Each structure stands twice: as structure tokens, then as C-alpha cells.
Amino acid sequence: MNLEDNKIRFLITLFLALLGGIVFTFISIPIPWLLGPMTAVLIGSRFRTIKVYWPVQIRDTGLIILGYAIGLSFTKEAVIQIGVKLPIMLLLTVILIAFCAGIAFFVSKLSGVDYPTILVGSIPGGLTQMITFSEEVKGINITIVTFLQVTRVIMIIFLVPFLIYGPFFKNTSPSTLDVANMVDQAPLSPTLLLFAAVCVICAFIGKKIKSPTPFLLGPIIGTAILTLSGLPGPHLPDFMLDLSQFMIGGYLGLLLKPEQLQHKTKILILAFGSGFVMVLFSLGLSMLLIHYYEITPSTSFLSLSPGGADQMAVLAHEVRADLAMVTGFQLFRLLFIFFAVPPALRWIFKRKRLNQKEKPIR
Structure with missing residues (x-):
């Protein structure tokens, strides 16, 4: 071409x-x-x-812009709040992943596709990592993993906004952090050039060291470090955040390719059905989070929703949820999936292969 x-x-x-x-x-x-x-x-x-x-560089640029906007929300107060909630983050992350593993078992039985493939395709919030992982493990159907992961993400991107804007979440109000951000809308300044350079450098460092979603995580970390050091960054106008969404949205539309899938109708129904159940389960977990902490329903639900950190951050900004809290939970799950889940899956699949070899031939 x-x-x-x-x-x-x-x-x-x-x-x-x-x-x-x-x-x-x-x-x-x-x-x-x-x-x-x-x-x-x-x-x-x-x-x-x-x-x-749609060039991937455009998507990456959109992620850098979004990462900068998220990084600004990591004030000292917000970081302390997240630190206090680390135990509950770990507990709810493990519960959510275990629940998704259970759903994968039933989907595997109904679809006739092997469990390892469905399991890797059902892990929430780790689209890139799970697709990469599926390329490294022998016997996993990469096409099905990609289809399941992308279908789940797209369904959640559509479903969660309508739930968030529905009657249950109408009682939400802007968090203290977001009110401050809305009031303190500083005009674009030369300081932005420093932040822009740091965001780009951190994004490429993240890519070099193969961190999860480097063009989002790198700018978040770089911006957060500058913000915590006492250097205030200018907040972006709304049209810039709309532009970042546009850059990401155009790329997401290219990901789903049903023509590459066999038995697409059955797998499509099961993929959407399992994704819907995941969303309902995360909604139930969010009620638990609201019970223990004084946070709004939208902040709690977006923190636990099994979507991508970037999409949930966009939604959190739109509904004035606590952006630092939502991103903290989402990034914690992302890092947990990146560092803990692949080794665990490798161990499970290795044990399964050994058990199959040890079975006596009748």
C-alpha cells in the first residue's frame, strides 16, 4: 500500500x-x-x-493529551486518598478478575472454544496486554481473543455512558477536585510547553521499557510528578479533550473485524452477553465501594467498570466524577493485569498441559 x-x-x-x-x-x-x-x-x-x-500515531497523540489531563488530577490530597484505598483496590480487582474467569468457563462450554482462549479473551481492562500474551502462548486462538477483547471494550464504551447518564446516577455532583479544576481554568501558558515535552518523553520511555499503554500511562506519571512537585499545569479547554476523544474513537472503530471469525453469530452473542454480565457485576461491586467510602455512584462505578482506563477517564471527566480516583483504580487493575495475571495464566496453562499428559490412555 x-x-x-x-x-x-x-x-x-x-x-x-x-x-x-x-x-x-x-x-x-x-x-x-x-x-x-x-x-x-x-x-x-x-x-x-x-x-x-487511521494512523496509530493519531491515537497515540490523543492518549498523550488525555494522559496529561488525567495527570493534573493527581494532587497530593488525591494521591493520599488512593494510598488509603490500596487494600480495597486489590481485593475488588481480584474479585472482578475471578468473576470474569468464572464467566469464561461457561462461555467456553457454550461456544465449544477451549477455555484458555476464552479466559484470555475475558480478562477485563487489558486488551493490549492480553492480545500480546495470546501471541506468546501456544494453542491460544489470537483471532478469538482479539474479537472477545475488542467486543467487550466497544460494548462497555456504549453501555456504561447510558448507565452513567441514567436516572440512578443523576444524584451525582462534581467532586471537590473537579470543581477546583472547573473554576481554576488557567489559560494556555508557556508552562504547557514544558508539560508537553515531559508527556511526550515519558510516553516514549514507557514504550521503550514496554509498559502497559505507554502513551497514556507515561504522560499521567510525568504530569503527576510535576504537579506533586508544586508546578501547576494549565488545564486544557474542552475542545482539546473532545479532540483527544476524536483521535481515540477513530482508531477504535477499526479494531473489530467479524469477517475473520468462525461461528461469529454464536461468539458475538456470547461476547456481548458476558460483557453485559461483567458490567452488572461491577455495578454491584460499586455499591460495596459506596458503602465504605464517601464517593459518588459515578466515581465508584467508573472505578470498577471493566473497560479501558482511557475510556473510563473520558467518561469520568464528562460526568465530573473524581478523575484521580477513577484513574487510580483503573490503572491499578491495568498494572495488576500486566504484572500478575500473565505469570498466573502461564502457571495454570502449564499445569493443565501436565495433567493432560499424565492422564492414562484407555
């Missing part, structure tokens, strides 16, 4: 994404500049006559 063809395909995809964002804004869909481009590109890519293309 030559450069000229890529330019034409990108312009077509850009038009679709803009159209989706405008339409979703007009009909008042939640987070329109994330869901609109994603939906339009997803639908457009299903037509063989439409060739879509």
Missing part, C-alpha cells in the same frame, strides 16, 4: 469520523466525539468499497 493510497483512505476515514461526531453531538449521545467517530468508522469499514485507515 503506497503513501498516496493511505492518504486517500485516511481522508475518507476522517470524513466518516467527523460525520459520526457531528451526528452524535446533534442527537445528544453521551461522549459524542468518542462514540460518534468509533461508530461511523466501524460501520464504514463493513463496506468493501470503503477502505478505511
Whole structure:
């Protein structure tokens, strides 16, 4: 594919994404500049006559912008709050992952797909890590893992906003942190150049050391360090955050490729069904979190929702939830999945293979 063809395909995809964002804004869909481009590109890519293309560099730029916005929320007070909640973060993360492992067992039985493949495809919040992990483990169907992970993320991105904007969450109010952020909207200043440089450097350092979601996590860490050191960063105008959502949404629309899947109808139904059950279970866990801590329902639910840290952070910003708390929980689960889950899965799969070899032949 030559450069000229890529330019034409990108312009077509850009038009679709803009159209989706405008339409979703007009009909008042939640987070329109994330869901609109994603939906339009997803639908457009299903037509063989439409060739879509969205450079990953654009998605990465959007993640850097979002990472900067999240990093600003990590004040000293917010970090202390998160530190106090680390035990409950660990407990609820383990419970959620164990529940997803149980769902994977039933999906495996109903679909006829081997359990290791369904299990890796069902781990919440670790799309990139689980797809990479599936490439390293012998016998796992990468296509099914990718489809399950992407389907879950897309379904959650659509479902969670409608739950958040529903009647149960209408009683939420802006957190103290977000009120401060809304009031203290500093204009763009030369300081932003320093923060921008730090965000980009940290993103590429994260990529170099192969950290999870480096273009989100790197800027968050870099911005948080500068913020905690006493250097205030300027808050971004709303159109910049809409732009970051647009950059991410256009890329997400390209991920789902049903044509590469066998028995797609059955697996699609099971994927959406299991994702729906995961969301309901996380909603139940969020009630537990509200019981022990004085946080709003939206903050609690988004903290435990089995989606990606970037998508939940976008939603948290839109509904004025406690951005630091939501991101803290999501990133903790992301790091837990990155460092603890793959070794555990390797051990489980190794034990399973050994048990199969030890079974006597009848």
C-alpha cells in the first residue's frame, strides 16, 4: 500500500469520523466525539468499497493529551486518598478478575472454544496486554481473543455512558477536585510547553521499557510528578479533550473485524452477553465501594467498570466524577493485569498441559 493510497483512505476515514461526531453531538449521545467517530468508522469499514485507515500515531497523540489531563488530577490530597484505598483496590480487582474467569468457563462450554482462549479473551481492562500474551502462548486462538477483547471494550464504551447518564446516577455532583479544576481554568501558558515535552518523553520511555499503554500511562506519571512537585499545569479547554476523544474513537472503530471469525453469530452473542454480565457485576461491586467510602455512584462505578482506563477517564471527566480516583483504580487493575495475571495464566496453562499428559490412555 503506497503513501498516496493511505492518504486517500485516511481522508475518507476522517470524513466518516467527523460525520459520526457531528451526528452524535446533534442527537445528544453521551461522549459524542468518542462514540460518534468509533461508530461511523466501524460501520464504514463493513463496506468493501470503503477502505478505511487511521494512523496509530493519531491515537497515540490523543492518549498523550488525555494522559496529561488525567495527570493534573493527581494532587497530593488525591494521591493520599488512593494510598488509603490500596487494600480495597486489590481485593475488588481480584474479585472482578475471578468473576470474569468464572464467566469464561461457561462461555467456553457454550461456544465449544477451549477455555484458555476464552479466559484470555475475558480478562477485563487489558486488551493490549492480553492480545500480546495470546501471541506468546501456544494453542491460544489470537483471532478469538482479539474479537472477545475488542467486543467487550466497544460494548462497555456504549453501555456504561447510558448507565452513567441514567436516572440512578443523576444524584451525582462534581467532586471537590473537579470543581477546583472547573473554576481554576488557567489559560494556555508557556508552562504547557514544558508539560508537553515531559508527556511526550515519558510516553516514549514507557514504550521503550514496554509498559502497559505507554502513551497514556507515561504522560499521567510525568504530569503527576510535576504537579506533586508544586508546578501547576494549565488545564486544557474542552475542545482539546473532545479532540483527544476524536483521535481515540477513530482508531477504535477499526479494531473489530467479524469477517475473520468462525461461528461469529454464536461468539458475538456470547461476547456481548458476558460483557453485559461483567458490567452488572461491577455495578454491584460499586455499591460495596459506596458503602465504605464517601464517593459518588459515578466515581465508584467508573472505578470498577471493566473497560479501558482511557475510556473510563473520558467518561469520568464528562460526568465530573473524581478523575484521580477513577484513574487510580483503573490503572491499578491495568498494572495488576500486566504484572500478575500473565505469570498466573502461564502457571495454570502449564499445569493443565501436565495433567493432560499424565492422564492414562484407555
